[in-house]
Amino acid sequence: MSDAVLTLSHLRKSFGSLLATDDVSLDLRRGEVHALIGPNGAGKSTLIKQITGELRQDAGTIVFEGERIDHLDTAARARRGLARSFQVSSVIPAFTVLQNIMLAVLGAGGGVYRFVRPALRDPGLTDPARFHAEQVGLADRLTTRAAALSHGERRRLELAMALALRPRAFLLDEPMAGLGLEGARHLTTLLSDLRHQAPILLVEHDMDAVFALADRISVLVYGRIIATGTVAEIRANDAVRRSYLGEGA
Amino acid sequence: MVLFIEQALNGLQYGMMLFLMAAGLTLVFGVMGLINLAHGSLYTVGAFACAWVAAATGSFFLGLVASLVAAAAAGALVEVVVIRRLYHRDHLDQVLATFALILVFSEGTRWLFGSFPLYLTLPPLLAGAVTLPGGVQYPLFRLAIIGIGAVVALGLFFLINRTRLGIRIRAGEADREMIAALGVDIERLYTIVFALGAALAGLAGALVGTIQSVQVGMGEPVLILAFVVIIIGGIGSIKGALIGALLVGMTDVLGKALLPGLFARVMAGSDAATVGSAVASMLIYILMALVLLVRPQGLYGQRG
Amino acid sequence: MARETLLTLAIMAALLGTVIVAQMMGEGFVITLATKATIFALAGVGLNLALGYGGLVSFGHAAFFGIGGYVTGILASHAGAGTAVATLPFTLMGSNQMLGIWPMAMLAAGAAALLIGALSLRTSGVYFIMVTLAFAQMLSYFAISWPRYGGEDGLSFYVRNSFPGLNTLVPVQYFAICMALLVLALIASSVIVRSRFGLALQAARQNDQRAAAVGIRPYALRLVAFVISAMITGLAGSLYADLNRFVSPAMMSWHMSGEIMVFVILGGVGRLAGPVAGAVVFILLEHLLGGVSEYWKALLGLLLLAIVLFAPGGLIGLALRRDRHV
Numbered sequence: 001m002s003d004a005v006l007t008l009s010h011l012r013k014s015f016g017s018l019l020a021t022d023d024v025s026l027d028l029r030r031g032e033v034h035a036l037i038g039p040n041g042a043g044k045s046t047l048i049k050q051i052t053g054e055l056r057q058d059a060g061t062i063v064f065e066g067e068r069i070d071h072l073d074t075a076a077r078a079r080r081g082l083a084r085s086f087q088v089s090s091v092i093p094a095f096t097v098l099q100n101i102m103l104a105v106l107g108a109g110g111g112v113y114r115f116v117r118p119a120l121r122d123p124g125l126t127d128p129a130r131f132h133a134e135q136v137g138l139a140d141r142l143t144t145r146a147a148a149l150s151h152g153e154r155r156r157l158e159l160a161m162a163l164a165l166r167p168r169a170f171l172l173d174e175p176m177a178g179l180g181l182e183g184a185r186h187l188t189t190l191l192s193d194l195r196h197q198a199p200i201l202l203v204e205h206d207m208d209a210v211f212a213l214a215d216r217i218s219v220l221v222y223g224r225i226i227a228t229g230t231v232a233e234i235r236a237n238d239a240v241r242r243s244y245l246g247e248g249a
Numbered sequence: 250m251v252l253f254i255e256q257a258l259n260g261l262q263y264g265m266m267l268f269l270m271a272a273g274l275t276l277v278f279g280v281m282g283l284i285n286l287a288h289g290s291l292y293t294v295g296a297f298a299c300a301w302v303a304a305a306t307g308s309f310f311l312g313l314v315a316s317l318v319a320a321a322a323a324g325a326l327v328e329v330v331v332i333r334r335l336y337h338r339d340h341l342d343q344v345l346a347t348f349a350l351i352l353v354f355s356e357g358t359r360w361l362f363g364s365f366p367l368y369l370t371l372p373p374l375l376a377g378a379v380t381l382p383g384g385v386q387y388p389l390f391r392l393a394i395i396g397i398g399a400v401v402a403l404g405l406f407f408l409i410n411r412t413r414l415g416i417r418i419r420a421g422e423a424d425r426e427m428i429a430a431l432g433v434d435i436e437r438l439y440t441i442v443f444a445l446g447a448a449l450a451g452l453a454g455a456l457v458g459t460i461q462s463v464q465v466g467m468g469e470p471v472l473i474l475a476f477v478v479i480i481i482g483g484i485g486s487i488k489g490a491l492i493g494a495l496l497v498g499m500t501d502v503l504g505k506a507l508l509p510g511l512f513a514r515v516m517a518g519s520d521a522a523t524v525g526s527a528v529a530s531m532l533i534y535i536l537m538a539l540v541l542l543v544r545p546q547g548l549y550g551q552r553g
Numbered sequence: 554m555a556r557e558t559l560l561t562l563a564i565m566a567a568l569l570g571t572v573i574v575a576q577m578m579g580e581g582f583v584i585t586l587a588t589k590a591t592i593f594a595l596a597g598v599g600l601n602l603a604l605g606y607g608g609l610v611s612f613g614h615a616a617f618f619g620i621g622g623y624v625t626g627i628l629a630s631h632a633g634a635g636t637a638v639a640t641l642p643f644t645l646m647g648s649n650q651m652l653g654i655w656p657m658a659m660l661a662a663g664a665a666a667l668l669i670g671a672l673s674l675r676t677s678g679v680y681f682i683m684v685t686l687a688f689a690q691m692l693s694y695f696a697i698s699w700p701r702y703g704g705e706d707g708l709s710f711y712v713r714n715s716f717p718g719l720n721t722l723v724p725v726q727y728f729a730i731c732m733a734l735l736v737l738a739l740i741a742s743s744v745i746v747r748s749r750f751g752l753a754l755q756a757a758r759q760n761d762q763r764a765a766a767v768g769i770r771p772y773a774l775r776l777v778a779f780v781i782s783a784m785i786t787g788l789a790g791s792l793y794a795d796l797n798r799f800v801s802p803a804m805m806s807w808h809m810s811g812e813i814m815v816f817v818i819l820g821g822v823g824r825l826a827g828p829v830a831g832a833v834v835f836i837l838l839e840h841l842l843g844g845v846s847e848y849w850k851a852l853l854g855l856l857l858l859a860i861v862l863f864a865p866g867g868l869i870g871l872a873l874r875r876d877r878h879v
Contacts, residue, residue, distance in 0.1 A: 078768035107767030118747040284679045346861040352854030476683040530698040534691035545675040
């Protein structure tokens with residue numbers, strides 16, 4: 001367990017009488033892709049939001065790189081290197097690709113309160129932004145507004161922004177959603193390389209991608225983790241087959 | 250002590266009047282998500298309608314009816330012509346368009362009625378004073394305003410919680426598309442809600458016009474107080490509007506009555522009374538600031 | 554972007570040209586009108602930073618306009634009487650030097666904005682609009698009920714404050730001062746908008762959840778923008794007080810807040826020259842429609858309605874026939 005980067009212990013969150021997160025414990029280890037799967041309404045997004053700080057848990061702890069972070073706000077967690085992508089693509093539509101990535105570089109590096117030098121002529125922002133654009137294959141789209149990008153390109157822009165945060169861990173919320181076959185394959189390759197930079201907690205419905213990428217899988221049903229294990233173990237798990245895979249397969 | 254009871258009743262009466270204003274505003278916020286600066290203009294319309302009809306017919310009660318009808322009609326007209334186009338716009342557009350409406354309304358009223366204030370005379374039935382237990386003499390008409398406020402509050406709670414229209418209003422707050430899918434004519438619902446809020450504002454204008462005077466621009470200070478009420482009470486909540494209105498009314502009246510004397514007792518010098526009255530004029534805003542510090546969403550606000 | 558810069562220059566040139574022609578023809582009144590438009594434009598440039606770029610719909614900027622005005626009036630009236638404004642905690646004498654008054658006006662407006670902003674920014678959307686409106690109204694009531702500096706009647710001072718090397722009482726010279734400050738403010742805001750701070754501020758306006766997810770706290774960012782914005786508007790208030798040699802609670806009234814907002818929106822939200830175009834057109838309309846009917850504000854209201862309903866990009870948006878830019 002010493003190589004756990006992110007550890008959730010006994011997290012609990014309820015909305016009124018609905019228990020959305022019920023005693024969830026899981027960890028994300030160095031160098032792995034840990035997939036979180038489960039039917040719709042299982043509480044995956046609620047869980048992600050507690051990790052990022054958009055929601056506060058009712059009980060339990062979140063430890064990131066040896067320190068508790070559950071009292072910090074979203075911005076502070078992001079600055080520690082917890083990078084997330086959103087379920088619904090959320091880039092700044094009126095900004096260009098370059099500006100969007102620059103924004104992430106700015107957030108990670110600090111120095112927001114500088115008022116004079118034009119940001120677009122600030123190599124401290126533009127150089128890393130160009131680098132990350134290249135990493136995700138958007139180098140030739142730098143001056144395009146995000147609003148004009150295709151869905152797949154926007155996904156890659158999100159990823160570039162996550163990379164720019166110099167993350168110590170990725171939280172990727174359905175990165176494959178809405179991508180075509182080709183786009184999904186492209187992204188799978190990209191993510192597969194990423195895990196060596198920082199481990200990935202992956203929430204995903206696309207089972208092909210999950211089975212291709214994941215080192216470990218946790219299955220969330222009605223707010224509880226009913227199983228955690230390797231791909232083979234999960235495939236063989238009766239409870240999972242009954243409550244989840246069985247329906248789809 | 251007698252003075253205190255009298256001022257407390259004044260505060261209650263002021264609070265009830267603010268409630269009539271705030272109730273319409275908060276309903277429109279809650280159901281349509283619209284900020285309406287021109288709500289004060291509807292208050293003015295009510296006051297002028299009452300004064301004009303009362304003068305023409307000699308009947309104060311016909312005047313009151315006219316204030317309700319005129320304000321509701323003006324509200325419905327404005328909703329259909331202008332406001333309806335603003336529901337899907339951002340708040341900035343709503344503020345600007347309704348600010349423009351104020352200009353049109355107040356210049357229009359000035360053109361129709363001139364700049365001189367009109368006065369309303371009380372009907373004999375409501376004139377005079379009553380002696381309250383403890384020997385306090387209090388104007389009957391102010392008691393009547395308190396009574397009307399209480400009746401309207403009860404009526405609104407009943408309307409929202411017990412009637413079909415209320416169910417629709419609550420559903421509309423929760424989910425506009427859902428209610429449209431249920432086959433409710435949402436456009437008509439919005440017009441009705443807006444006209445209802447306008448009628449309440451018009452009633453408030455007529456009642457206050459009877460105590461003070463009826464003139465152009467009378468609705469504006471009241472509008473801002475109604476905003477303070479809503480900020481304190483929480484957006485969209487009738488209960489919040491009632492509690493907020495009573496708090497603001499009491500604080501303002503009692504503060505203005507008591508603070509100058511209090512300051513004079515604590516502070517030496519001739520400035521004490523003016524400092525006291527200057528602080529009293531800011532008291533409700535200080536109250537608002539405190540609420541913002543503790544509960545930014547207001548006492549009964551839903552958004553956390 | 555280039556077209557917008559050209560348009561900005563053209564509007565400024567038109568304003569300047571009007572004054573030069575008026576000076577040659579000896580039309581002092583026109584110069585005063587142009588000065589008023591310039592000052593209103595400056596107030597709008599301040600608001601535009603918060604409203605256009607920060608997305609903060611402040612309906613309380615008259616408070617800062619009025620504070621700038623009152624600081625100027627109070628300092629000037631004490632200088633005239635030769636008395637101290639305050640003796641505790643340190644002696645503060647009055648002043649009739651613009652170069653000393655401006656920083657004080659801006660500081661006072663900034664300090665008020667820090668307090669008001671810190672509270673108001675705890676809310677958002679409709680609440681923010683109402684809260685800023687209410688706080689401005691509070692200051693206006695305070696000015697009315699505080700008799701020391703004129704209360705409801707306002708405060709007059711008889712000599713315009715002075716500026717080294719110029720005679721500020723000559724209309725064209727005073728116009729030059731105001732124009733120079735407007736140009737400086739336009740340059741400053743265009744620099745700020747393009748800086749790191751500007752990038753983050755505009756990101757937070759469009760998607761504050763996104764900004765937080767990359768580690769940027771919208772609250773502090775908006776508070777700083779709000780304070781800078783208030784300082785510029787406060788400076789405009791100081792100039793306006795000097796123009797009229799008079800300040801009154803009307804400078805803080807919510808009509809004034811509404812009008813400053815109208816300058817910005819009439820011209821075009823988030824456009825550099827928007828407030829300039831808006832203020833010039835507003836003054837023109839006031840002058841022209843005022844000649845048609847004493848109820849000219851009703852016509853202004855109808856025009857404003859038409860712009861909100863049918864030309865959401867404002868005048869500059871119409872001129873450029875393009876959607877509102879970043």
